[in-house]
Amino acid sequence: MQQRDTAALILVQGSAAVAFTNFKKLGSVLTADLFYTVSDANKTMMSAVLSASLPKTPNKVLPSPANITVKHIQSLVPQGVVSCVYWNGSAWVVDGCDVTQTNSTHTVCSCVHFSTFALIMQVERPPETNQMMELLNRITVSIGLGFLTLAVMTFALCRRKPQVNSTTRLNLCISLFLAQLIFLLVQEFIHLIRPHKIVCTVLSGVLHYLFLSCFVWMLLETIWLFHSVLGLKDIRSQQRIGPHWGFKCLIGYGVPMAVVVVSAGIMPDGYGSDRCWLNYDRGFIWSFLGPVCFILGANAVLFIIILILLHTALSQMQHSPTHNKRFRALVFKILVQSIIIGLPWILGFFTGSSEALDVVFLVLNSQQGTFIFLLHCVLNEEVRQQFWSCCSRGRAI
Structure with missing residues (x-):
């Protein structure tokens, strides 16, 4: 009984x-x-x-x-x-x-x-493949955060050198660092955050803003690159061209803020899903995917035009061993630059269909900071000179 x-x-x-x-x-x-x-x-x-x-x-x-x-x-x-x-x-x-x-x-x-x-x-019961992807995500994002930190420190040292145009890349690195760090911490402690609905909602709004800011700075970087190539300048070293840095910051941080404010005003309950991200109900996710699709499309079109302009310029040069060496270096830098401006994010629309594609998407996009540091710090002669000059003054003091 x-x-x-x-x-x-x-x-x-x-x-x-x-x-x-x-x-x-x-x-x-x-x-x-x-x-x-x-x-x-x-x-x-x-x-x-x-x-x-x-x-x-x-x-x-x-x-x-x-x-x-x-x-x-x-x-x-x-x-x-x-x-x-x-x-x-x-x-x-x-x-x-x-x-x-x-x-x-x-x-x-x-x-x-x-x-x-x-x-x-x-x-x-998480599948074994999901556990491996979570581990890979922690490792790759942590590595990317480390190189983003080095890139931010390097660009900060070069702010006062007119030959180094680092405003766009510095702010891109800052946005990427904050977005990836907060996203990693939220997913790591999601079981502690989820019961606090207000905290989860605020964090999803912050992530929405930071990731949108990343994509806007990627667009500004592509426009700057297009302007450089259009003027037939050396893409390795640029004078300070284009709008004032304050105007760039107004676009890079103001446009995402406007999108988040309008989205929250129209549908305030769209924030705070089970993963502390945007809800998929009533199409609210398009407040993020819409701007991202527009930016990725614009970056892809501009990048294709850049390739055409570079191909035209290179075809008019005389072929020589030095030319071939520079051409190979340029091809490498173009491939790296395509990752920096976010073109691999396009693969995100096809993830889930292949485990190999998921791994490629995760590795490429988590290492944007690594490629920025490699191309625009390690391989940039002006940045290296400025860095060693600062180090020499530090030792002298």
């Missing part, structure tokens, strides 16, 4: 009474495995089975949802998702019951009917 505790609650309106029965051992019979889900997950009973009924009341549907606070009988796993379920006669189902609040000891269920209830926790 099941051990149970029974209690009754008299409702203020009318003469109805709610009877609660707590079955302490019924969970060993009506197990969590009887809760069927699409994904393969480990399921655990998080509470005793609780029965709520309205004696002498034929209508079981409530005019408004009732909140029931249920105590946990086991520790809540950080990655676990708790569901309020009820017994429909053959299985545990969630129809009509939702989780409104939860903490380490209790969960509040909001139900539109009375029945036999329980709490079931699901912990996803």
Whole structure:
């Protein structure tokens, strides 16, 4: 015979009474495995089975949802998702019951009917390939963050040298560093952040802004490169051309801010998904994908024009061993520059179809800082001279 505790609650309106029965051992019979889900997950009973009924009341549907606070009988796993379920006669189902609040000891269920209830926790079983991708993501992003730090330090030293145009690249590195660092930390501690809805919402808005800022600075870098090649200048060394740095910052940081403010104003509940990112409901994700698609398309078109202009200029030069050497170096720099301006992000629209493609997408885009440091710091003669000059003055002091 099941051990149970029974209690009754008299409702203020009318003469109805709610009877609660707590079955302490019924969970060993009506197990969590009887809760069927699409994904393969480990399921655990998080509470005793609780029965709520309205004696002498034929209508079981409530005019408004009732909140029931249920105590946990086991520790809540950080990655676990708790569901309020009820017994429909053959299985545990969630129809009509939702989780409104939860903490380490209790969960509040909001139900539109009375029945036999329980709490079931699901912990996803990540595929081995996902675990490998998560590990690869941590490693590659950490390496990229290290080189972004070196690039920021190097460009900061060259700010006062007129021959080095580093404003766009410096701000691109700063935006990339903040976006990738916050994204990595959020995903690493998502189980701690997710229960705090406001924090999750704010972080998703910050990430939206930072990643949009990255793409705007990539567009500005492409426009600067196009302007350089159009003027038939040496792409390795440029004078300060184009708009003032303040105007660039207004575009690089102001345009993303305008997009985020408008998006939040139109659909404020679009931020704060389960992964603390943008919700896919009602197409809100296009507040990010729309600007990104436009920028990637513009960068691709400008990059093709740049290749045509360079090919025309090179075809008019006399061929020699020195020419061939410079041509190979130029091809290498063009390929690296295509990564810096974000063209590999186009692969993101095809990820999921191939594991190899997912790896290529992750490695290339996490290493933008590495390629920026390699091309515009290590292989840039003016930057090297400025760096060693600063180091020499430091040793002299």
